[in-house]
Amino acid sequence: MDKIPQLEIETRIAKLQKILVQQQLDGALLLWNSDIFYFTGTKQNSYLFVPQSGDPVLMVKRGLDRGIAESFVKDIVSIKSPKEIPSIIATHGITNLTKIGTELDVMPVNLYNFYGKIFDQIEFSDISPAIKQIRAVKSAYEVNIIRQALKIMDEAFSLVPSLLREGMTxxxxxxxxxxxxxxxxxxxxxxxxxxxxxxxxxxxxxxKSGISPSFFDGPVGGTGVSLSDPQGAGWKIINKNEPIYIDYTCIYQGYTGDQTRMFCIGDLPEKLKKAYNDAVFIKNEAVKSMHPGVLAEEPHILALKLAEELGYKDNFMGYKNNQVKFLGHGLGLELDELPIVAKGIKTKIVTGMTFALEPKFVFPEGAIGIENSFVMTENGPECLSITAEDIIYIK
Amino acid sequence: MDKIPQLEIETRIAKLQKILVQQQLDGALLLWNSDIFYFTGTKQNSYLFVPQSGDPVLMVKRGLDRGIAESFVKDIVSIKSPKEIPSIIATHGITNLTKIGTELDVMPVNLYNFYGKIFDQIEFSDISPAIKQIRAVKSAYEVNIIRQALKIMDEAFSLVPSLLREGMTxxxxxxxxxxxxxxxxxxxxxxxxxxxxxxxxxxxxxxKSGISPSFFDGPVGGTGVSLSDPQGAGWKIINKNEPIYIDYTCIYQGYTGDQTRMFCIGDLPEKLKKAYNDAVFIKNEAVKSMHPGVLAEEPHILALKLAEELGYKDNFMGYKNNQVKFLGHGLGLELDELPIVAKGIKTKIVTGMTFALEPKFVFPEGAIGIENSFVMTENGPECLSITAEDIIYIK
Incomplete structure (x- = not known):
């Protein structure tokens, strides 16, 4: 299986250490799976300490052999309990800590209290905003993996006509x-x-499944198969002449591709065909408006304006009181990475950021729209989705 | 889709309120999805406040119509921001709060600080141990759903001989x-x-994939398809005469069934056949030893003793330094519910608790073992898995 290259790991650690210096932190204690994978290349059960300068120490609780084989981090050692972290990092010369960063956006309170006892007298600071910023800008290596995810999506989407039949659920x-x-x-x-x-x-x-909202913060919910998981595909029978909305992720080597395409057995009402063309139009206009340094809110503000002008005030990104307030989101090791493409968000979208744009409309008759994955380049957004955009009609 | 019956919801809320009285808490603020679903029957985006007495208030941020349709909770209202929680519950007569319970085992630090500002001057206490205890004991309604999950598993396992062929990955x-x-x-x-x-x-x-450990705290890891998700099925080709280990969950209406069965194209070495029979023997001995009120550590202690006597000290529940320290785990809306069947755990396993027992051995040649799901009854554990236990040989 492909390892994350040594240069990638070193570059990522260097970016984090630069921020540790800026924030006057003695180091970062990373516990969150996705962060550990990002900075080490392995996701064995472990704890990562990154000092302000010098080599990071990866302490593996389970899967030491795999950790060593999978990661280019130099100092990989065994650990039995997180209580040993201070003494282990001390043997690597990391001592006299006063303030360290950790992931307070995801660390549960009880665990925080537990680590507070382990790191007695040491102040914790939230390093997660910095980590999110670092992770938001992808290297060519990462973009290439997302490209592969979208290649897989293209293959799967191309098979839909052979999988789909009237009367199936x-x-x-x-x-x-x-x-x-x-x-x-x-x-x-x-x-x-x-x-x-x-x-x-x-x-x-x-x-009509398309109108069901869901817990998930997306424009289209779906009924799901049970009330415990009320989103996505449900038990509804697929009929002729209705929109079939397929919005999927592909997680490849950890990285997320995200894409939506429309299918129909038979034909669609003109209203929905027009709505689809309008969604593609809004997506294209949003893309045209974007360049490196654009504020993440701008494409959303433009899309809201266009959607309203086109008469979709109650339909854009959800139906009436269940609308969501964004046009797109970052893509990477997590589905909800930066940038959030949403009104009010002043993040600059810079070269290397990967994101999905997904203008969608929801009507009582169903959901319709498009979603592509992109990377920002010097010349504007490059589309990573390679699947043709037309609605696929199956006769 | 099936709703959780009104009596179930009322019984669950009553159990929680009894604990609120015992712990002298004015109420519980529940935010964790699985808990909200358990106590309301819906999983729309919402916040639940359960006062020490009187009706709970479910505040739905998104999916209000679905929330009302799905849940038997009486007071279901709309909310725009969690900042409104104190004023909304006040309109339902819930005032003068001084100490409330919430889920500090899962609530991130940043969110805790946010709620600390919303509930100024109010002390938070960790209600999660009580919730886990309540949820561990299943009603007949819940056991029946887990039974259905295992019926689905049986159907899927019975199809394996038609899916499996030499040379597939x-x-x-x-x-x-x-x-x-x-x-x-x-x-x-x-x-x-x-x-x-x-x-x-x-x-x-x-x-040999069976020997790969994983981040996941289970006896058998698997390589996975990428280093980002290093567990479960990988790219290895399935060959003749090797153990094919299939350990799956089935999440049905939110509840988890869990089962492992063994398959083989051709025949297995005598050593592995014997190991499988020994795993079944250990499972049966553990079951025989269990009765309502048994401490959760006892079956594990027995299994460890038997495994060592049978010569599997380095193979039981993982290989050598990657062994895990349990024999089984609770099953419900989450995969890691109580009871943890593990040495050192003094929880009593009482009637209504559902759990999996999974004695397994890992050798360099592969993983082998069995797992069934159970419910504790007055007469001891009743097996909910209905799939025959023999290794399935495909010629």
Missing amino acids: EIELAALFEAELRKRGYAGVCKMRAFNQSFFYGNVCSG | EIELAALFEAELRKRGYAGVCKMRAFNQSFFYGNVCSG
Whole structure:
């Protein structure tokens, strides 16, 4: 399996250390899976300490041999309990700590109190905003992995006409579609950083299912197969002449591709065809308006204006009181990375940032829209999705 | 879709309120998805306040109509921001709060600080141990759902001989097997409460893949398809005459069934056949030793003793330095519920508790073992798994 190259790891650690210096932190204690993977290349059960200067120390509780084989971090040692962290890092010359950064956006209170006892007299500071910023800007290596994720998506989407038939349930189509992604290397859990948010593969909605909102903070919910997981494909039978909305992630080597395409058995009402063309228009206008340094709110403000002008005030990004307040989101090791493309967000979208743009409309008759994945380049957003954009009609 | 019955909801709320009285808490503010679903029957984006007495108030941020349709809680209201919680509950007569319980085992530090400002001058206490205890004891309604999950698993396991062929990859078999679970209603993300733990469907390991440890705290890891998700099925080709280990969850209506069965194309070495029989023997002895009120450590202590006597000291529940320290775990809305069946755990296993027992051995040649799901009854553990236990040989 592909290892994250040594130069990638060293560059990432160097970026973090630069911020540790700026923030006058003696080091960073990283515990969150996705961060440990990002900075080490391994996701064995471990704890990572990155000092302000010098080599990081990866302490592996379980899977030491795999950790050593998988990671280019030099100092990888065994640990039995996190209580040993201070003494282990001391043997690596890391002593006299007064203030360290950790991931307070995800660390539970009880665990924080536990680490407070281990690191007695040491002040913790939230390093997560800095980590999110570092992770938001992708290297060519990372962009290439996301490109591969979208290649897999393209293969799976191209098979939909052979999987889809009138009278099957949404969940049956979802099962077959997901299997196509999975056998090509869909790696597992779609990771999210926000509290309580989780996501399973993606969403198949047909016709009126599209109007169901969900816990998940996305424009289109879906009924899901049970009230315990009220989002995505449900038990509804797929009929002729209704929009079939397929919005999926592909997690490849940890990185997320995200794409939506529309299908239909038969034909769609003109209203929905027009809405789809308008969604593509809004996506294209948003892309045209973006350049390195654009504020993340600008494409959303433009899209809101266009959607309203086109008469979709109650339909854009959800139906009426269940609308969501963004046009896109960052993509990487987590589905909810920076930038958030949303009104009010002043983050600059710089070269190397990867993100999805997903203008969508929801009507009582169903959900319709498009989503592509992009990387910001010097010349503006480059589309990483390679699947044709037309609605696929199956006769 | 099936709603959680009104009596279930009322009984659960009453149990929580009894604990609020015991702990002298004015109420509980519940934010964690699985807890909100357990106590309300809906998982729309919401906040739940349960006062020490009187009706709970469910405040729905998104999906109000679905929340009202899905839940038997009487007071369900709209909310725009969690900042409104104190004023909303005040309009429901809930005032003069001094000490409230919340889920400090999962609530991130930053969110805790945010709620600390909203609930100025109010002390938070950790209600999660009580919630875990309540949730550990299942009603007949809940046990019946887990029974249905295991019925689905039985159907999927019975199809393995038709899916499996020599020369396919583990991930290909996993994709096909998962699709069989999914189309029968596998609901989505397999939920875990522990920090950083996540799980995707289950695990297909063939031959030497079985020795790979993983981040996940289970006896058998698997290589996974990438270093970002180093567990479960990988790219290894499935060969003749090696153990094919299939350990899967089935999430049905939110509840988890968990089961492991063994398959083989051709025949297995006598050593592995004997190990499998010994795993079944240990499982049976553990079951025989269990009765209502047994301490959760006892079956594990017995299993450790038997495994060592049988010569599996280095193989039981993982290989050498990657062994895990339990025999089983609770099953419910989360995969890591109580009871933890592990040495040192003095929890009493009482009637209604549901759990998996999974004696397994790991050798350089592969992983082998069995796992069934159980509910504790007055007469001891009742097996909820209905799949025959023999290794399935495919010629």
